[in-house]
Amino acid sequence: MIRSFRTFLADRRGLSTIVFAGTSLVLFGFGAMAVDVGSIFYQKRRQQTATDLAALAAAADIERATNAARASASRNGFPADAVGTVQAGTYTPDPRLAPAARFQQGSGPAANAARVEMRATTPLILGRVLASSLGGESGEVAIVTQAIAAQDAQAAFAIGSRLARVEGGALNGLLGGLLGTSLSLSVMDYEGLARARIDLFSFARRLATRASISALTFEEVLRANVRIGDIVLAAQDAARDQGAGSDAIAALGRLSSALGSSGQRINLQSLVSFGVYGGRQLSEEVPLKASLAALDLISAAAQIANGSRQLDLGLAVNVPGLAAVSLKLAIGERPVGTSLVRVGRAGASVHTAQTRLLLTLTLVGSGQASLVRLPLYLELASATARLTAISCGAGDVTSSRVTLGVTPAVVDAWIGQVSNAEFGNFSTRPNPPAATVLDLLGLAKVKARAHVTISNTSETAVSFSYAEIQRADKKTTSTQNFVASLLSRLVGDLDLRVELLGLGLPIPGLDGAVTGVIAGAAAPLDQVLTSLLSTLGIGLGQADSWVSGVRCGGAVLIQ
Incomplete structure (x- = not known):
C-alpha cells in the first residue's frame, strides 16, 4: 500500500493538465474582471453624461425641474425612474466661497440651479459566468452619478455718466x-x-x-x-x-x-x-x-x-463771485481687465477710471482780499458695479429682473498746492501742502489748507425691471449730497496762516477777510463744480449704473 502511494506521488504524468486547469480559472477571473471593470466604467460615463444633460434640463426649467430631468433621462436611454432626486437651489458664483458651499438647496423665486442624482444598475458580463460556476448569484453593480447645473442667465450692464446742460x-x-x-x-x-x-x-x-x-x-x-x-x-x-x-x-x-x-x-x-x-x-x-x-x-x-x-483747460464762466476758472484733469487707467460696459454672468463687474481734478479759481472779494486764488484738488477712486443676481421667470423674459451691487468712489477733496509731478503720478496719493491763496505784492501772504473725505464701504443693491432694462434707465447710487456741502465742509476744516514779510506776523482781520471770500463763494462754486463734474460723467460720492440687456434660458454645468 505504501509502495503504491509513493509510486502515485512520483508519477508526473498529467501534471500540466492540472496546472492549466487551476491557472485557467485564475486567468479567466482576471479577464472577467478586466472586461467587467471596463464595462462598468463605460456605463458610468454614459450615465454621467445622461445625468449632466438631466441637470441642464432641470436648471433651465426650475419650476418643472423633476419632470424636465426625467424627460431628459428618457431621451438618453435611461428609464425615468433612474432619476433619484432632483433638488432646486441657489448657486452663487463667488470665488470667496468653497465650491461645496456655492450651491444651497431651496426653492422659490431666487432658485437658479438644480442638483440631479441618478441611480442604475449594470450587470456583470463574464463575472456572471464565474459567479455561477462558483455557486454564487449572477451579480449586478449599482452606479450612482450626480451633477449640478445653473441657469446661464447673462446681462449687459455699465457704470458711467449722465448728461447735464453745461453752459459756456x-x-x-x-x-x-x-x-x-x-x-x-x-x-x-x-x-x-x-x-x-x-x-x-x-x-x-x-x-x-x-x-x-x-x-x-x-x-x-x-x-x-x-x-x-x-x-x-x-x-x-x-x-x-x-x-x-x-x-x-x-x-x-x-x-x-x-x-x-x-x-x-x-x-x-x-x-x-x-x-x-x-x-x-x-x-x-x-x-x-x-x-x-x-x-x-x-x-x-x-x-x-x-x-x-492730462488736460489743461480754461473755462469760460459767467458766475457772480468768480473771476476765472481753470481746470487740470488727469484720468488714470481702469483696473486691469475691466471695462465701462460688460456682458457677463453674476459676479462680473465694471469700474470707472480713477480721476483727478485740480480747479484753480480766482474769487472776487474786496479790500485787501480783492482777488483770492483758490486751488481745489479732487481725487476720485474707481466706482464699481457688480452683477449680483439675475432673476428669470420660466419661459417669460419680461418677468426678469437684474440686480447690481454698486459702490460709489471714495473721494478726497483738498484745498492745497499739488505739484505737476504729483498730479500725474497715480502710483501714490498726493498729500498737498498749504497753498498761497493771497499774495499782497510779496509783503504779506495768506496760505490755506483743508481736507475732507467721503467714502462708502458697502455695496448698495440696485434692481432693474425688464421695462427699465429695455429703456436702459440710469439709476444713481449716492452716499450723500456731497457737492452741496463740499465748500462748507472744506471751509470748516480750513487752516489759514498769514505771513508778513515772510516772518509769520499776523495782519489783523486779513485771515477773516479771506475766509469770508471763500465762504461766500460756496454757492457759485457748487454750481460750477456740479456742471463740470456732470460734464465729466462724475458724481462725488455717487455712481450711475444701468442695464441694457438680459438673456434668460439655457444652463451650464457647475459640478
Whole structure:
C-alpha cells in the first residue's frame, strides 16, 4: 500500500493538465474582471453624461425641474425612474466661497440651479459566468452619478455718466481738449447724443467695415488699433441702423468733420467686454443688447484717446463771485481687465477710471482780499458695479429682473498746492501742502489748507425691471449730497496762516477777510463744480449704473 502511494506521488504524468486547469480559472477571473471593470466604467460615463444633460434640463426649467430631468433621462436611454432626486437651489458664483458651499438647496423665486442624482444598475458580463460556476448569484453593480447645473442667465450692464446742460462751452472745451480739436456743438446736439442709444455689437460690425479691420470676431475688433475718426463714423452708421434722431446723426457728422484726418489710434478693450459673445463671428446674431448713449460712447473714447491722460483747460464762466476758472484733469487707467460696459454672468463687474481734478479759481472779494486764488484738488477712486443676481421667470423674459451691487468712489477733496509731478503720478496719493491763496505784492501772504473725505464701504443693491432694462434707465447710487456741502465742509476744516514779510506776523482781520471770500463763494462754486463734474460723467460720492440687456434660458454645468 505504501509502495503504491509513493509510486502515485512520483508519477508526473498529467501534471500540466492540472496546472492549466487551476491557472485557467485564475486567468479567466482576471479577464472577467478586466472586461467587467471596463464595462462598468463605460456605463458610468454614459450615465454621467445622461445625468449632466438631466441637470441642464432641470436648471433651465426650475419650476418643472423633476419632470424636465426625467424627460431628459428618457431621451438618453435611461428609464425615468433612474432619476433619484432632483433638488432646486441657489448657486452663487463667488470665488470667496468653497465650491461645496456655492450651491444651497431651496426653492422659490431666487432658485437658479438644480442638483440631479441618478441611480442604475449594470450587470456583470463574464463575472456572471464565474459567479455561477462558483455557486454564487449572477451579480449586478449599482452606479450612482450626480451633477449640478445653473441657469446661464447673462446681462449687459455699465457704470458711467449722465448728461447735464453745461453752459459756456465747457463740454466743447472738455471733449475738444481730450480729442485734440476745437468743437462747437450746441447743447441741443449734446442732448441728441445723450438720447441716441447705440448697440455695441452693431457698432463693432460697423467699425470693422469703416476701419477695414480683417477681424472675424467681436473681440478681434476691440483689440484692433483704430482711428478716433473711424469710431465716430462707425457710431454714426450704427445710430442710423437703429433709427436714431436726425439731431444725433448730424452731431456725429459735425464731430467727425472737426476731427478731420486725426491720426489718433486707440483700442476699445477698456470700453466694453463682450464676455462669452466676444468670440462670436461678426455675422452671428447675439441674443441680448449691450448699448451706450452716443454721448457716453464718444466721451469714453475721448478719454481713452487722450494719450497723456492730462488736460489743461480754461473755462469760460459767467458766475457772480468768480473771476476765472481753470481746470487740470488727469484720468488714470481702469483696473486691469475691466471695462465701462460688460456682458457677463453674476459676479462680473465694471469700474470707472480713477480721476483727478485740480480747479484753480480766482474769487472776487474786496479790500485787501480783492482777488483770492483758490486751488481745489479732487481725487476720485474707481466706482464699481457688480452683477449680483439675475432673476428669470420660466419661459417669460419680461418677468426678469437684474440686480447690481454698486459702490460709489471714495473721494478726497483738498484745498492745497499739488505739484505737476504729483498730479500725474497715480502710483501714490498726493498729500498737498498749504497753498498761497493771497499774495499782497510779496509783503504779506495768506496760505490755506483743508481736507475732507467721503467714502462708502458697502455695496448698495440696485434692481432693474425688464421695462427699465429695455429703456436702459440710469439709476444713481449716492452716499450723500456731497457737492452741496463740499465748500462748507472744506471751509470748516480750513487752516489759514498769514505771513508778513515772510516772518509769520499776523495782519489783523486779513485771515477773516479771506475766509469770508471763500465762504461766500460756496454757492457759485457748487454750481460750477456740479456742471463740470456732470460734464465729466462724475458724481462725488455717487455712481450711475444701468442695464441694457438680459438673456434668460439655457444652463451650464457647475459640478
